[in-house]
Amino acid sequence: MTKRSQSVTMADVGARAGVTARTVSNVLSSNAPVKPETRERVLRAVDELGYRMNNSARGLRTGRTGTIALAIPNIGIEYFAELARLIMDEAARHDWAVVLQQTGARRRTEIDILSGARREHTDGLIFQPHALGPGDERYLAGNDRLVILGDRIFNGPVDHVVMKNVESARTATEYLIDRGRRRIAAIGASSQEHVVSAASLRLRGYQEALRAAGLEIASERVMVVDEWFMADGAAAMNRLLDQPHPPDAVFCFNDSMAIGALHAIASRGQRAPDDVAVIGFDNIPAAQYTNPSLTTVEPGTAQVAKYAVDALAARVSGSHEPPREIFTAYSLVVRRSA
Amino acid sequence: MTKRSQSVTMADVGARAGVTARTVSNVLSSNAPVKPETRERVLRAVDELGYRMNNSARGLRTGRTGTIALAIPNIGIEYFAELARLIMDEAARHDWAVVLQQTGARRRTEIDILSGARREHTDGLIFQPHALGPGDERYLAGNDRLVILGDRIFNGPVDHVVMKNVESARTATEYLIDRGRRRIAAIGASSQEHVVSAASLRLRGYQEALRAAGLEIASERVMVVDEWFMADGAAAMNRLLDQPHPPDAVFCFNDSMAIGALHAIASRGQRAPDDVAVIGFDNIPAAQYTNPSLTTVEPGTAQVAKYAVDALAARVSGSHEPPREIFTAYSLVVRRSA
DNA sequence: CCATCTGGTTTCATCGATGAACTATCGGGC
DNA sequence: GCCCGATAGTTCATCGATGAAACCAGATGG
Structure with missing residues (x-):
């Protein structure tokens, strides 16, 4: 309608409705009282002119950007x-x-x-x-x-x-132990162990569970990865399966890596959970639809x-x-x- | 530092650097010439005061919001x-x-x-x-x-x-036909056939391929879904497998539904591609990591x-x-x- | 009949950055 | 010595919405 659709202002709307810009503002934003018929006229003018509030102006004045x-x-x-x-x-x-x-x-x-x-x-x-x-x-x-x-x-x-990263990771690992698994690996550790991160906390939960059960914490079963993508999970799983004594279970620090791990297992003709049990973390929607479907931690x-x-x-x-x-x-x- | 971190303005920075707000603006945004040492002083002041540009103000003036x-x-x-x-x-x-x-x-x-x-x-x-x-x-x-x-x-x-929805869908379907599949289903049709949408275009490509190969277009093999989530794909696949003459292949209009379909197939103890071949659309990253990995259309x-x-x-x-x-x-x- | 209140509207200044136009300074060039 | 151009800064108005406060009925109350 107008040449530049940007240029319709509250003053324009007001002019058309026979009020000032301030009243238009009152209708559109403020809780100040406006007579019903005035409101009506203003809203009609807004519609006819295709007015859109300029958020920069409002933001400048109010300090809020929405x-x-x-x-x-x-x-x-x-x-x-x-x-x-x-x-x-x-x-x-x-x-x-x-x-x-x-x-x-x-x-x-x-x-x-x-x-x-x-x-x-x-x-x-x-x-x-x-x-x-x-x-x-x-x-x-x-x-x-x-x-x-x-x-x-x-x-x-x-x-x-x-x-509750530590607690939930411990719970996940305990579950694997309860199901009779003994050579339990972890995928997703960080190269900077000292930093407090999801990686280090979940690792701690894993270690606590093993220690409480009197199981050995084998450092070669803790897989360090760069990032937490599916590709990282698959690569780490492959490295684990190449070991002389591959694990019988693996706890992945997120579901994406778990999906990668499941893929690596299947690609080598092995089966989850029979050969290797896999557990993830996050409970993403896709976890329900993997083959086999993924046991995982729902972190809220x-x-x-x-x-x-x-x-x-x-x-x-x-x-x-x-x-x-x-x-x-x-x-x-x-x-x-x- | 300041009471309200919002309140540092170009004028404040300028005051500290011994110039006006306009010069600060020149340093930070404009291509107007500024003496190197002035620039230096301004930047130092910006740093010391923790100045952040107010985007609302700039947006109001320039009409650009970034x-x-x-x-x-x-x-x-x-x-x-x-x-x-x-x-x-x-x-x-x-x-x-x-x-x-x-x-x-x-x-x-x-x-x-x-x-x-x-x-x-x-x-x-x-x-x-x-x-x-x-x-x-x-x-x-x-x-x-x-x-x-x-x-x-x-x-x-x-x-x-x-x-190229029609062409790529036709290509995908032709591939299934070339591999000897004859009872090819489609998952993802829309209930509003007449609307031109991804659903209707991909359906058309599917139908064109079948027709060109002289295959029957069985309406009971075209699965209508509400949305394109994994759950919809799984549900549709289950309905297909319940039919008296289940399909030997299925073309899913996106990868999410294909993942759902793969899951449904495996859940019923059947195998892809042996029992049912599955092809998807989108080539999402996860397609590489399904079991079996997903053949799909890379749409660019x-x-x-x-x-x-x-x-x-x-x-x-x-x-x-x-x-x-x-x-x-x-x-x-x-x-x-x- | 004046004071007070309240609903409804207006006036005016303002938020902070920038476009436009203007000033000041310094070298040349002729 | 004067004009010109380039460089480095400045001043001022402005973008559009809104806070603050004023204004103006008309109603209420003493």
């Missing part, structure tokens, strides 16, 4: 896709749009995101770090309105939504999403309560692979 | 997760942030997104419609800076990046992402060339399942 950022390592990992989906659903209930940022698990990118370099002035940030951890608290500075996901990794004053992903968004909402609306650490409930989902 | 929207049905479908990943990578090269919107494949939501109700004043929109199609051109009005993905569905004046996803972002970039920088329709290259990726 957008939050979600920073995750890689949306190609199904768990993060699922997490993103759930978080976006929650965010929608707060009328937030979500800007997605992939960190690629790179330290540099994670720092950039925290320091705001890549952050497009959002109202808040939900952040699942991978490369950053304890000792990096300084990068949190200036980030009120921040929620950290996934692991308990910062000592700094910031809200965390965390899984939906809770993570809900708690994270709610915690952020509280910060955004000005809460100054001391940062909380919220734990999600986990459970073991038993299917066919173990 | 953000584009990507609207897809559901990021829980792996193909869309992969597509989103690739598009975000491309967008990053244009210094764009990406706001993700899920339509849920709902018509109402798709209309809302096009009409801007849920659109947070972005610089442009990449949109994969599902429920909208030909006849809905009116909803495109006022959307310059729009790229439509996935299928050739609008006659309106808008850029499309489209797959990376090209979709690149072309879409480039086309959008052209529009944003003011191109008024007639809208283009860009086709991606497809190929058949042969693995074990067929």
Whole structure:
């Protein structure tokens, strides 16, 4: 209609409806009282002119953008896709749009995101770090309105939504032990053992279970990987099966690697769980549809999403309560692979 | 440091560096000449004060937000997760942030997104419609800076990046015929046949191949589904296997459904490809790691992402060339399942 | 009859960065 | 010595919505 669809402003709408821009604003945003028939006329004018609110202007004035950022390592990992989906659903209930940022698990990118370099002035940030951890608290500075996901990794004053990584990993490993497995491998350890990460916590749970059962903790059965993709899981499984005494069970630190492991097992003509039992972590939707279907740890992903968004909402609306650490409930989902 | 981290402005930085806000702007954004040592001082001040550009203000002035929207049905479908990943990578090269919107494949939501109700004043929109199609051109009005993905569905004046759905589906079906299969089913048809959609185009390719080979097109072998999730594929496959004369092959309109189908087959103690050959569509990363690995159509996803972002970039920088329709290259990726 | 209140609307300044236009300084070139 | 052009900065208005406060009925109450 108009030459530049951008250029319709509240003043234009007001002119058409016979009121000022301020009244248009009152109709569209404010809770100030407006006479019903005026409201009617304004809304009609909005419609006729195809008016769209200019969010930059509103954002400049109010300091709110209506957008939050979600920073995750890689949306190609199904768990993060699922997490993103759930978080976006929650965010929608707060009328937030979500800007997605992939960190690629790179330290540099994670720092950039925290320091705001890549952050497009959002109202808040939900952040699942991978490369950053304890000792990096300084990068949190200036980030009120921040929620950290996934692991308990910062000592700094910031809200965390965390899984019971150690406990749930121990539960998964105990399950394998209870089913009579004795040579239990782990896939997904990190090359930097000292860092507190999902990898090191799940590894600890695994080790605790073995130790409690009096089983040997064989270092050659702990597979270190670069990343947590299916390809990494498959490669690690192949290396395990090449060993002189291959394992009779393997605990993968996420479902993607478990899917890779299942594939490697089948490719070599072996069978899960008969030859090797496989257990995963995350309970992604696909875990139900692998062959055999995947036994895995349900870490409370939906809770993570809900708690994270709610915690952020509280910060955004000005809460100054001391940062909380919220734990999600986990459970073991038993299917066919173990 | 400051009470409200938001409040550091270019003027503040300038004051500290002994210049005006305009010069700070020149250093940070403009290509106007600035003396090296001034630049130095300004950058130092930026650092010391922890200054972050206010994107709302800039957006208000320039009319650019530095953000584009990507609207897809559901990021829980792996193909869309992969597509989103690739598009975000491309967008990053244009210094764009990406706001993700899920339509849920709902018509109402798709209309809302096009009409801007849920659109947070972005610089442009990449949109994969599902429920909208030909006849809905009116909803495109006022959307310059729009790229439509996935299928050739609008006659309106808008850029499309489209797959060769009919041809590639025909190729996939022909492959099954060449391998000696005769009772070939299809999973993924839509209940609204008349709408031009991925579903109807892939169905057409399937039918063309059967017809060309002189094979019967049995309507009971064309499975209609609600959505394209793994669960839908599994359910459809189970219905097929319950038939008196079950198929010896099945062409699934996406990989997620194919994964569901593979699972259904294995759950009933049957084997792919021996009993039933399975072929998918999309070549998602997981297709490589199913058991058996999945033969599928590679539709040129990376090209979709690149072309879409480039086309959008052209529009944003003011191109008024007639809208283009860009086709991606497809190929058949042969693995074990067929 | 004046003071007070309340619903409904307007006026005005403002958020922070940037486009446009302008000033100041410094070398040349003739 | 004067003009010109280039370089380095400045000033000022402006983008569009909204907070604050004023304004203006008309109703209520003493």
